Each structure stands twice: as C-alpha cells, then as structure tokens.
Amino acid sequence: MGPRIVDMPQDFEASLCQPTTSVPAPTPAPSNSSCSSYTEAQHLAVVGIMFTAQTLLGVGAVPIQPFGISYIDDFAHNSNSPLYLGILFAVTMMGPGLAYGLGGLMLRLYVDIDRMPEGGISLTSKDPRWVGAWWLGFLVSAGAVALAAVPYFFFPREMPKEKHELRFRQRALAATASSVSKGEDSPAEQTPGESQEKQDGLTQIAPDLTVIQFIKVFPRVLLRTLRHPIFLLVVLSQVCMSSTVAGMATFLPKFLERQFSVTASYANLLIGCLSIPSAIVGIVVGGILVKRFHLGPMRCGALCLLGALFCLLLSLPLFFMGCSTHEIAGITRQPGNLPGPELFPACTEPCSCPLDDFNPVCDPRTHVEYLTPCQAGCTGRLVQEALDKSQVFYTNCSCIVGGGPVPAGACDSACSHLVLPFMLLVSLGAALASLTHTPSFILILRGVKKEDKTLAVGIQFMLLRVLAWMPSPVLHGSAIDTTCVHWAQSCGRRAVCRYYDHDLLRNRFVGLQFFFKMGSLACFALILVILRQQDKEEGTQVTVSTSGLQQQLLASGPGKKPEESRV
Known part of the structure; x- marks a missing residue:
C-alpha cells in the first residue's frame, strides 16, 4: 500500500x-502537579519494596548456595564432589540464561500491555522512547521460585553418603579408635600438631553445637578462616571475577544498544543465547577436568591461572570493536566545524x-x-x-x-555488523572465566579445616555480595554516566542520558572489565606461588622424617622392625 x-x-x-x-x-516550567513531592515519596516506597524482596530472595537462596556447596562436599566422595559442584553452578547459571531469553520476549511488549501512550503515538521497539514490560518477569520468576521450593520440604534430615566414601570414613574412625585404645601415643609424647589433628577429628564426630556455644566459638573460627592466605586470595579473585560478571549482567544490554544500535529485546536474546550457555559449558568443563584428572590444589591453581590469563587476552580486541558517535x-x-553556543x-x-x-x-x-x-x-x-x-x-x-x-x-550505528563478533569474544571469555569457578571452590573446600567448611563458604558468599555484587553495578554505572554528552532534564534536574560518546563508553566499560580481570589474574598467580612454597616446605619435612626413620632402623638392628614402620 x-x-x-x-x-x-x-x-x-x-x-x-x-x-x-x-x-x-x-x-x-514544569507544573507543580507533575513535580510534586508525592511522586518522590511513591518512588521511595517502591524502592523499599524492591529492597525487601531482594532480602527475602537472598535468605531463601542460602540453603542452596552457600550451604548447599558444603552439603554436597560432605556427603559425596572427594573424587565426585567437583563434578557435582560444577553441575550445581551450571544449573544455577541456567536461571539468568532463561531470564535473558524470557526478558527479551517480554521487552517486545509495551510496559502497558493493554494500551499505547496517550495521543495515539505508535511506538516500535527500536524507538528510544520504548519501555518494555519489565514488570512481567518478576511475576513469572516469583511463581517459578515458589514451585521450585516445594520439593525441598520432602528432603531427608540427613542425606545418605556415597558407599565408598562411607566405607572410607568408617575405616578412618576405626583406625583412630584402635590407636587410642592401644595407647600408642601418650599425652606427653604427642606433638602439638598431632594433638590438634585429633582434636579436629573429635570435633567432626561431636554433636551439633547449641546457638550459645556457636556464638562463643564463632569469633575464633572467623579469625582462623580469614587468616588463611589461600582462602583470602581465592575470595579476592572471585570478588574481581564477580565484579566483572555483575557489570556485564547489568549494563551489557545497554552497551550493545548504544554501541551497535540493536534493540533491548535483541540484546537480551544475544546474551541469553550466547554468553550464558558459554558460561555454563565452562563451569561444567571445569568440574569434569578436576574429577577426570584428580587435580590437586597445585593443578587447580594452575588451571585457574590459565583460564584467567586467556580470558584477559580475549578482552583486548574488544577495545577496538566499535565506532564513534554519529553527528x-x-x-x-x-572535527572541522567551529564550536558555537547555539543548541x-x-x-x-x-x-x-x-x-x-x-x-x-x-x-x-x-x-x-x-x-x-x-x-x-x-x-x-x-x-x-x-x-x-x-x-x-x-x-x-x-x-x-x-x-x-x-x-x-x-x-x-555504522558498526552494527560487529555485534555478533563482539558477543562471540565475550562469550568465549565468559567460558574461560567460568572454567576457574569449580577449581577455585575446590581450593577453599580442600584448604580450610573440615569443620570450618560451611562457615568459610558462607563468609565467602557474604564477601562476594558486599565487595562485588553491590558496588560493581554502581561503579560501572558511574563510569558509563561520565561518557554522556546530552542529558534530558526533568523537573529542573538531570534525568536520563540521551546520547553517549561511543568511544569513551567502549573504552571505560571494557577498561573496567579489563581491570577486574587483571586483579583476578594477579590473585591466582599469588595463590600458585604460595602453593609451590607450601609444597617445598612439605617436601623438606618429608625428607627430615625419612632420615629420622632410617636412623631408627639402623639403631634397632637388622633383625628388628619397629612397630611404627609398618603401614
């Protein structure tokens, strides 16, 4: 027509x-009715409701993460635990992936589903004034969470241990009981290290502490956990990596919209279909590698270092994938035009x-x-x-x-054709960064004491929330705001940014991501140095103990074999 x-x-x-x-x-000038204080109070009430909802969501997630991580590691065999944890992390990542895809479909609907704006304006999803139905995702996700919580009511009080893990622990307890009954080591002959190890073993067998006893013990356990160098460095590396993820998850759709002139719906679909599945694959592969090759702490640290290094290298081309803002x-x-005061x-x-x-x-x-x-x-x-x-x-x-x-x-944008190569590099980097997820958790679970595992993972998640997930979006948002070249005004105040300097936006957004990835790489490098130093010290102690055993054999004569030499 x-x-x-x-x-x-x-x-x-x-x-x-x-x-x-x-x-x-x-x-x-804006009318008093449109800029009244009642509107601001109403917005504050909505913000308060959002904070309350996020708090309840965080409380409800505690049984899955962080306590679920320690729960799986306690009842699974050591060789199977990394794979199970990788599956848990991967399934957790499926939620954001589905949310991005579902959000991309919902953003195609106008915020008021049953009507368009007053005045008969027919907006399209490519229009800068388009506002999608953002609220619909909260209703869908809340219903899904409520349904997913129902099976937890039918879980047993204590999960059955895997058979070979149960036999291993029974043999260990039997050996401990027999050694105590024979009186092989008198209290006077026990070294402080041996005494502490037996005390830790008894702690594992002891019944659960009461609330008062836990409050008394908590400060000592907290200090002991925070003084662990491997724990602190792993948490710092995860803080850096989580800061990267938080910034990407919050502002990558906006970055794609501005830099490559794609719709909000298409940007969310790209993230949900490329980045999130790549991260899931990386997490699962990390767990499989730890299980398949029986990686110890040293090799887990090396795997984390390599993943962070290659993720950092893949970030370099992102600085050049874009173009300047059109006039x-x-x-x-x-550049040739003279500046003028007129708008x-x-x-x-x-x-x-x-x-x-x-x-x-x-x-x-x-x-x-x-x-x-x-x-x-x-x-x-x-x-x-x-x-x-x-x-x-x-x-x-x-x-x-x-x-x-x-x-x-x-x-x-003149760079619309670069959106797919950009997202492919981001997705590959996400896969390599996710490769470090399971090995870094294994470093914590194998590094701290058995009875401190649950508390250590809880402290880790608390630090991630406080140091990464809360400040990182604010930091990224502030950096993005500094690249704005034209602000819209509302009631005499700055409202929304209409136009950005695309070169500055790309350099500051990608540069902030690069900075956090550098921090994660530095932490993993320090972890590897400390683990090598610990291996050297353990090798020296083994050499000294072996030479002492040889001297005992020579002193006892060729016909005698000390009882301690039998395995």
Whole structure:
C-alpha cells in the first residue's frame, strides 16, 4: 500500500516546526502537579519494596548456595564432589540464561500491555522512547521460585553418603579408635600438631553445637578462616571475577544498544543465547577436568591461572570493536566545524522548538541525527503503511538538503555488523572465566579445616555480595554516566542520558572489565606461588622424617622392625 497523509495527533504536531515566532520559545516550567513531592515519596516506597524482596530472595537462596556447596562436599566422595559442584553452578547459571531469553520476549511488549501512550503515538521497539514490560518477569520468576521450593520440604534430615566414601570414613574412625585404645601415643609424647589433628577429628564426630556455644566459638573460627592466605586470595579473585560478571549482567544490554544500535529485546536474546550457555559449558568443563584428572590444589591453581590469563587476552580486541558517535545536530560536530553556543542549527530559526522534547529523526544521506523533527525544520508528516508495520516520515524539512523526507527514529550505528563478533569474544571469555569457578571452590573446600567448611563458604558468599555484587553495578554505572554528552532534564534536574560518546563508553566499560580481570589474574598467580612454597616446605619435612626413620632402623638392628614402620 502506498504512502498516505494522515491526520496528525496533538503529540506529533508539537514535534513539528510551528512557524509562529522567529525566536524559539522557552521551555515552560514544569507544573507543580507533575513535580510534586508525592511522586518522590511513591518512588521511595517502591524502592523499599524492591529492597525487601531482594532480602527475602537472598535468605531463601542460602540453603542452596552457600550451604548447599558444603552439603554436597560432605556427603559425596572427594573424587565426585567437583563434578557435582560444577553441575550445581551450571544449573544455577541456567536461571539468568532463561531470564535473558524470557526478558527479551517480554521487552517486545509495551510496559502497558493493554494500551499505547496517550495521543495515539505508535511506538516500535527500536524507538528510544520504548519501555518494555519489565514488570512481567518478576511475576513469572516469583511463581517459578515458589514451585521450585516445594520439593525441598520432602528432603531427608540427613542425606545418605556415597558407599565408598562411607566405607572410607568408617575405616578412618576405626583406625583412630584402635590407636587410642592401644595407647600408642601418650599425652606427653604427642606433638602439638598431632594433638590438634585429633582434636579436629573429635570435633567432626561431636554433636551439633547449641546457638550459645556457636556464638562463643564463632569469633575464633572467623579469625582462623580469614587468616588463611589461600582462602583470602581465592575470595579476592572471585570478588574481581564477580565484579566483572555483575557489570556485564547489568549494563551489557545497554552497551550493545548504544554501541551497535540493536534493540533491548535483541540484546537480551544475544546474551541469553550466547554468553550464558558459554558460561555454563565452562563451569561444567571445569568440574569434569578436576574429577577426570584428580587435580590437586597445585593443578587447580594452575588451571585457574590459565583460564584467567586467556580470558584477559580475549578482552583486548574488544577495545577496538566499535565506532564513534554519529553527528547529532546542536550537540556533536565534525572535527572541522567551529564550536558555537547555539543548541539548534540556524535553519530552525523560524521554528518554535521545545527544549525538552525528544522524537529523533535521521538524515540518511549525511547520517546526521536531530532530536526532533522541529529541529530538522520539518513541517509535514507522512505515514507509509505496510502489511505488518508502518513507517513514519517527515517532510518539508528546511535543514535537510532537498527537504526530505526523513525517517523517524535514531540513526543506526555504522558498526552494527560487529555485534555478533563482539558477543562471540565475550562469550568465549565468559567460558574461560567460568572454567576457574569449580577449581577455585575446590581450593577453599580442600584448604580450610573440615569443620570450618560451611562457615568459610558462607563468609565467602557474604564477601562476594558486599565487595562485588553491590558496588560493581554502581561503579560501572558511574563510569558509563561520565561518557554522556546530552542529558534530558526533568523537573529542573538531570534525568536520563540521551546520547553517549561511543568511544569513551567502549573504552571505560571494557577498561573496567579489563581491570577486574587483571586483579583476578594477579590473585591466582599469588595463590600458585604460595602453593609451590607450601609444597617445598612439605617436601623438606618429608625428607627430615625419612632420615629420622632410617636412623631408627639402623639403631634397632637388622633383625628388628619397629612397630611404627609398618603401614
């Protein structure tokens, strides 16, 4: 069907050039009704509800992570524990993957599903003013969480141990009991290390502590855990990696929208279909490698170091995958143009354009964007209808060579073709970073004492929340805000950013990610150095003990074999 002229609603008329005066009319002051304190109080109440919901969600997640990690490690065999933990982490990552995919579908719906904005404006998902149905995801996810929580009511009080792990522990307890009954070591002959080991073993067999006893013991256990160098370095490395993930999860869709001119729906689908599955594969592969090759702490540290190193190297090309911001009339200028104080071009002098309006149009020949059709000097509007959608054009534009027509909507990025290579590199980096997830948890579970495992993992998750997941989005958001070149105003205050400097946005966003990955790599390198030093010290102790045993054999004579030499 060909183009046809339609009646213009009042909102569209306000966006067009109205040649009523030769001087742009000042923006009218916001009314008291639209900028009342009641609106702010209402927003604060919504924020309070969101905080309460997040707190309840965090409390409900504790039985799965962190306590579920220690629970699995206690009742599974040591060789199977890494695989089970990898599966747990991978299934946990499926949630964000499904959420991104589901969110991408929901963002195709307008925030008010049953109606469009007043005035008859037909927005599309590519329009900068489009707001998707963000609230629908909370209802769906809350219902899914409630259903998933039902099977936990049917779990036994204590999980059955795996058979070979149970036999191993029974033999260990029997050997301990027999050695105590024979009186092989008198209290006077026990070294402090042996005494501590037996005390730890008895602690594992002891009944659960009461709340009062736990409060008394907690400070000592907390200090003992925080003084463990491997534990601290692993937590710091995970803080750096979690800061990277938190920044990506929060602002990567926005970055893709601005840098490559894709819709919010498509950006979420890309993340849900590429990045999250890659991270899941990386987590599972990490668990399989630890189980298959029976990796000890030293090799787990080496695997983490290699994963962090290659993840860092894959971040380097991201600095160059993008292009500069296209020219925006009255805001950005080409390098050869002289700066001027005016906001609007001279061709809009006959028009009365409001300063706070935003309805962008793009000149496809010069790739110059105007904030409104009025700023392009357009006086007419044309709608070209097709079978599935309609395209709006503006005509009689005094700032456009030939007068137009110009299509409604922002100019597309010249780098749109780079969005898939960019996401492939991000996804590959996510897979390599996730490769370190399970080995780093094994370093903690095998490094701390058995009775401190649950508390150590709990402290680890607390530090991750406080040091990574809370400040990282704020830090990334502040860095992104510093790249804004044009802010919209609402009630006399800065509201939303309309345009960013794409080069600065890319360098600061990717640079912040690069910084955190460098921190994670440095922590894993220090962990490897400490583990090598501990191995050297253990080798020296074994050499000394072996030489002492040989001296005992020589002193006892060739016909005698001390009881301690039998295994």
